[in-house]
Amino acid sequence: MKNLNAGYGFLKVLWDVSIQIDRGEFVALVGPNGAGKSTTLKTISGLLPPQSGKITFDGQVINNQDCALNCRNGLSYISEELNLFTGMTVLENLEMGAQLLDDKNKMEENLQFVFELFPRLEERVGQYAGTLSGGERKMLAIARGLMSNPILVLVDEPSLGLAPQVTEEVFNALKVLNKKGVTILLVEQNVTKTLKFSSRAYILEKGEVVLEGPSSELITNDHVKQIYLGT
Amino acid sequence: MNDSSSAKVIEWLKSAGGITVTCTILVAIAVSFHKGPYVLVNTLVTGGMWALMAIGVSLLFGVMNISNFAHGEYFMIGSLTAYYIMNPLKQYLLETPNDFLSFITPILGIAGAAIVGAIAGIVTDKTIFAQLRKRNREGWLLNCFLITIGIQIILINVHMLVFGNTFKGVVNYWDVPSVAFGDVYVSVDRVVVFGIAMAAIVLFWYLMMYTSLGKKIRAVAQDENGARMVGIQVNGVYSTTFALACGFAALAGGSLLFMFPSYPTVGVAPLYNSWFIIILVGFGNVAGAVPGGFMIALFQVVTRTYMGEGWENVIPMFLIAMILIFKPYGIFATKVRSVWEQ
Numbered sequence A: 001m002k003n004l005n006a007g008y009g010f011l012k013v014l015w016d017v018s019i020q021i022d023r024g025e026f027v028a029l030v031g032p033n034g035a036g037k038s039t040t041l042k043t044i045s046g047l048l049p050p051q052s053g054k055i056t057f058d059g060q061v062i063n064n065q066d067c068a069l070n071c072r073n074g075l076s077y078i079s080e081e082l083n084l085f086t087g088m089t090v091l092e093n094l095e096m097g098a099q100l101l102d103d104k105n106k107m108e109e110n111l112q113f114v115f116e117l118f119p120r121l122e123e124r125v126g127q128y129a130g131t132l133s134g135g136e137r138k139m140l141a142i143a144r145g146l147m148s149n150p151i152l153v154l155v156d157e158p159s160l161g162l163a164p165q166v167t168e169e170v171f172n173a174l175k176v177l178n179k180k181g182v183t184i185l186l187v188e189q190n191v192t193k194t195l196k197f198s199s200r201a202y203i204l205e206k207g208e209v210v211l212e213g214p215s216s217e218l219i220t221n222d223h224v225k226q227i228y229l230g231t
Numbered sequence B: 001m002n003d004s005s006s007a008k009v010i011e012w013l014k015s016a017g018g019i020t021v022t023c024t025i026l027v028a029i030a031v032s033f034h035k036g037p038y039v040l041v042n043t044l045v046t047g048g049m050w051a052l053m054a055i056g057v058s059l060l061f062g063v064m065n066i067s068n069f070a071h072g073e074y075f076m077i078g079s080l081t082a083y084y085i086m087n088p089l090k091q092y093l094l095e096t097p098n099d100f101l102s103f104i105t106p107i108l109g110i111a112g113a114a115i116v117g118a119i120a121g122i123v124t125d126k127t128i129f130a131q132l133r134k135r136n137r138e139g140w141l142l143n144c145f146l147i148t149i150g151i152q153i154i155l156i157n158v159h160m161l162v163f164g165n166t167f168k169g170v171v172n173y174w175d176v177p178s179v180a181f182g183d184v185y186v187s188v189d190r191v192v193v194f195g196i197a198m199a200a201i202v203l204f205w206y207l208m209m210y211t212s213l214g215k216k217i218r219a220v221a222q223d224e225n226g227a228r229m230v231g232i233q234v235n236g237v238y239s240t241t242f243a244l245a246c247g248f249a250a251l252a253g254g255s256l257l258f259m260f261p262s263y264p265t266v267g268v269a270p271l272y273n274s275w276f277i278i279i280l281v282g283f284g285n286v287a288g289a290v291p292g293g294f295m296i297a298l299f300q301v302v303t304r305t306y307m308g309e310g311w312e313n314v315i316p317m318f319l320i321a322m323i324l325i326f327k328p329y330g331i332f333a334t335k336v337r338s339v340w341e342q
Helices: A037-045 A067-072 A090-097 A104-117 A119-123 A134-146 A164-179 A191-197 A222-229 B003-014 B016-035 B038-064 B071-095 B099-134 B140-163 B188-210 B212-222 B224-229 B234-255 B268-281 B289-307 B314-326
Strands: A002-008 A011-017 A026-030 A052-054 A075-078 A152-156 A183-188 A200-205 A208-214 B179-181 B184-186
Touching: A011 A037, A011 A208, A026 A037, A026 A164, A026 A191, A037 A075, A037 A152, A037 A183, A067 A075, A067 B224, A075 A134, A075 B224, A090 A104, A090 A134, A090 B212, A104 A119, A104 A134, A104 A164, A119 A134, A134 A152, A134 A164, A164 A183, A164 A191, A183 A191, A191 A222, A208 A222, B003 B016, B016 B038, B016 B289, B016 B314, B038 B071, B038 B184, B038 B188, B038 B212, B038 B234, B038 B268, B038 B289, B071 B099, B071 B140, B071 B234, B071 B268, B099 B140, B099 B188, B099 B234, B184 B188, B188 B212, B188 B234, B212 B224, B212 B234, B224 B234, B234 B268, B268 B289, B268 B314, B289 B314
Parallel strands: A026 A183, A026 A200, A075 A152, A152 A183
Antiparallel strands: A002 A011, A002 A052, A200 A208, B179 B184
C-alpha cells in the first residue's frame, strides 16, 4: 500500500500512509483514537474507496475494487462492528463465510479448524448470532472471516469491549493462525499486548505513520513508552 | 405434543398475533355459516394473492429499505401481459378448437406474466436503484419513496397512452364445470389460483430457508457490509430480490385477471392492500405477510358482504388504525424485527 489518502466525503483521514506487509507476517497497526487505523483497514478491504494512492495486493492493484471481489482473492476483513448476520445461526454465519468455496469438504475442514480455535462456538452452533455474548460474537466474526481460506486477514480491534482473558484467547487464536502461514494485519489500541504478539508494527498518529519497526524494538522506544505505555 | 411445545402454543395464542389469528379464523367460520361458504372461497382466493403482493413489498423493504409504492404497477404489468397472451390465443381457439391449447393457454398467460414482471423488476433495479446506490445513501428512504411514486405515475400513464383506457379482461380461464366441495360449487379458476398462490408461497419459503440464494438474500438483508465482507455480490442479490418481488406481484396480476380486468389503475387497490398487510404484520416481516394477506382479504370480503361495496377499505383501515395504536410494530412483532431497526 503506497501513499494512501482516504477519508469520508470532505473529511480526509489518512495522509500519505504507506504500509508494506510481506507474506506470513503478523503486522500490527497501533495508535490513539481517531488516528485513522480503522479507516486504513476499511480502505484496504474495499468498503471505502480511497481518494488517491495505490493499494496492491498480490501484485495486483485493488483500488476501487469491491469488497466482495477482494474476498474472492483471499483478503478477509473482520470489522470493528463485526457485521454478523444476527438473524442467522452460528452455523449459517460460518457457512456464509465459506460460500465462496466450491469444495464442500474444504468447508468441513475449515469448520473443524475454527471450532478447534474457538471451542465455544461449537457449543453454540444452533444459536442465533444475535443472542451471543460480546466475546462470542467477536469469535464468530473472526471465525467467519477465516472460513474463506484467506491469505491476508485484516482484524479491527478484537479486544474492544472484551474481558482480559477473552482478549487473550482471541490473540492466541490469531497467533496460531499466523503460525499456519496466514498473514495478519491487526489494528489495536491495546499497545502493550499487541506489540508482544506481533512481529512488526506501524504507529499511526493523526493519519500519518510516525514510527515503524519490529515490535520488540518499538516496545523499548522512548516515544512509544511515553505515550502508550505510560512509563 | 409434549409439555413445552404445548406451553409455547398457549403462550403464542395469548400474544397479539395469536389473538388476531384466532379471531380471524372464528370470524371466517361464523360468516361462512351465516352467509354461505362463498365468502370463504373469495377470501382464500384473493387472500393468497394479496399475500404474494405483500411478500414482495415486505422483501423489498426488508432487504433494500425501499418502500415500493409502485408495486401495484407490477401487478398491472402482470395482468396486462396475461391479457395479451390469453386473449389472442382464446380468439384463435374460437375458430380452431384445440383441447390441449385451451388447457395450456391460462398457464402460459400466468407464467408469462410472472416472467415479464420479474424482468421488469430487474430492469427497474438496474436502471434506477443501482444508479442511486452508486451515489451516497443519504436520504435513501425518502428518495426511494419519491422515485417509486414517480415510477407508479409513469407506468400508469404509459399504460393509458399505449394500451388505452379500457378494461381488458378474460371472463374465465377454463371452460369446464365448477368443482363441488360438498354442496358448494367453486369455479376451477378460483381453485387453481388458490393453488398457485400456495405453491408460490411454499416455493418462496423453501428458497429463502434452504437454498444458497435465499441465504444470501437474508445475509444482505441482515448486514449489507457483512455480506460484502464474505464475498457476496450485493448488486446481484438486489436485482434478484427485485425480480422475485416484482415477479410475485405480476404473478398475482396474471392469476387474478378473471376478477380484476387490466386497466391503467388496476394496481392501486392491490398496492393499498399490500401496504395494509405490511402495516398490520410489521415492516419487513416476510413470513407474517401470509396470514396478514388472508386477514385483510377476510376483512374486505366481510365488510363488502355486510355493509356493501365501497366500504371494503374503510373498515380494514379503521381496524388497522386500532391495531397500530395498541401494537405500533404490528401484530407479529418480534425481537428481530427488520434490518431497519437493528
